[in-house]
Amino acid sequence: MAQLTTSENHSANALLQSDQPAFMTVYLAYAEDERRQHYLSLQIQHGATLYEALAQSGWLSKFTELAEWCEGVADIVTPTAKRWHVGIYAQKQPLSYRLQPFDRIEVYRSLSADPMSQRKSKSRSPDAR
Structure with missing residues (x-):
């Protein structure tokens, strides 16, 4: 079995790394409200962050409330459950x-009421029968 010397090993690693594409595809989804939903497929550089993808997509310019929210939480490392507005495949x-190829970035909107409470209210109302 042949062994690579240090310089050969470095060259082999460089070849392997150069075989990887410089860009990857990610998807973005945002249900602004019941009628306005936004979807986007985006080519970003490997190693890009969730924030960088939002910026590159143009969504921080298009949705000012999202940009303001991002500015306020930029340094937070552990997302808070109720106040967090972005995630990957429903995981905040x-x-x-750091994004992975084919990640689905989801932007969550604030709900005016808890969906479970709304369903219970509807089932109790006389009109629901």
Whole structure:
């Protein structure tokens, strides 16, 4: 079995790394409200963060409330349950999260009421029968 010397090993690693594409595809989804939903496929550089993808997509310019929210939580490493507005495949992630190929970035909107409470209210109302 042949062994690579240090310089050969370094060259082999460089070749392997150069075989990886410089860009990857991620997807973005945002249901602004019941009628306005936004979807986007985006090519970003490997190693990009969730925040960088939002910026590159143009969504921070298009949705000012999202940009303001991002500014306020930029340094948070552990997402807080009720106040967090972004995630990957329904898992809340910090803005510093390093994206993987084909990740689905989801922007969550604030709900005016708890969906479970709304369903219970509807089932109790006389009109629901």
